[in-house]
Amino acid sequence: MAKPRTLEPEQWELWNSWMQAQRLLTRELDRALQRDHGISKAEFSVLVTLHRAAEGRMRVSELAESLGWEKSRVAHQLTRMENRELVDRTEDRSGRRIGVGLTAKGRDSVEDAILGHAENIRRHFFDTLAPEQAAAIHAWSRQTVDRIEARCREGA
Amino acid sequence: MAKPRTLEPEQWELWNSWMQAQRLLTRELDRALQRDHGISKAEFSVLVTLHRAAEGRMRVSELAESLGWEKSRVAHQLTRMENRELVDRTEDRSGRRIGVGLTAKGRDSVEDAILGHAENIRRHFFDTLAPEQAAAIHAWSRQTVDRIEARCREGA
């Protein structure tokens, strides 16, 4: 058979260390964001996206589209962030929620966090990444994203 | 400055596509496990670890060590899995919990799931991975795991 039913030991080894490296790295970055800036990675993503928006105000659906998140995830996240006064939801006069924007506190938080986060990514990721490793990872990432997105589109 | 304060655009591009590739890939594998075998990735990890254990029975702390999880996470996971009758906890005569093992249902589930999961990893990961990409990724993974674990040890 050209397609063995299970993986070779060295494939398991590669797979496990790859998964673990990812896990450790993202946990590290998450913790740093929390410790140094008091926000989580999810909050950071939302804040950055809103911050990049031209008017600093977006529809929930745009936000979901832009983040690649499900709308319910965005709604839950916004509820938590509204409680923490990082964002506010604007309503039309009937009380229907129509858009989201940064509060002053939210704006301060991102602008503060974004430099530190970039610095951490550089330290933990790019500084130990040889050029051919970067090339390999980049190529693999693009392949993978394209392939899975293609499968989702055709499967839908 | 040798160390710029923020990342180059192509670095952001690499970082973002890498994060997204991870996210899509693990979500894909998770869903397949859930759909085809009715178990989650976390449950699968626990079941596989117990299944590999010589006597099929481990201490909670061994399990935590082997999975690289915090003990509280393991305890919560075991509670859920005990409710689903995938594992059982053994007690000494004073009622103190002393070990964990697979139930028959748990054993069936892993043995059933493991081939399918390996197949999916092969399809989604290894089949699109050129040998030199595999080598680069493997090298990077090992570096990263070692470095972060070293930092944790010294930081503690």
Place this chain on the structure above:
DNA sequence: CCTCCAGAGTTGACGTGACAACTCTAGGGA
């Protein structure tokens, strides 16, 4: 005009993950 429906947004339930506080017990000195 009325109905129905598609899309936006929310909510609830549940599993996952991190962190801190707690209980219990065995073992090691004073």
Place this chain on the structure above:
DNA sequence: TCCCTAGAGTTGTCACGTCAACTCTGGAGG
């Protein structure tokens, strides 16, 4: 003997993420 501390294991609390079900509104078409 008694204390007491280290380790095992649990529990509570909170944030995150997914799925399904729900509400509301603005049209398109009868």
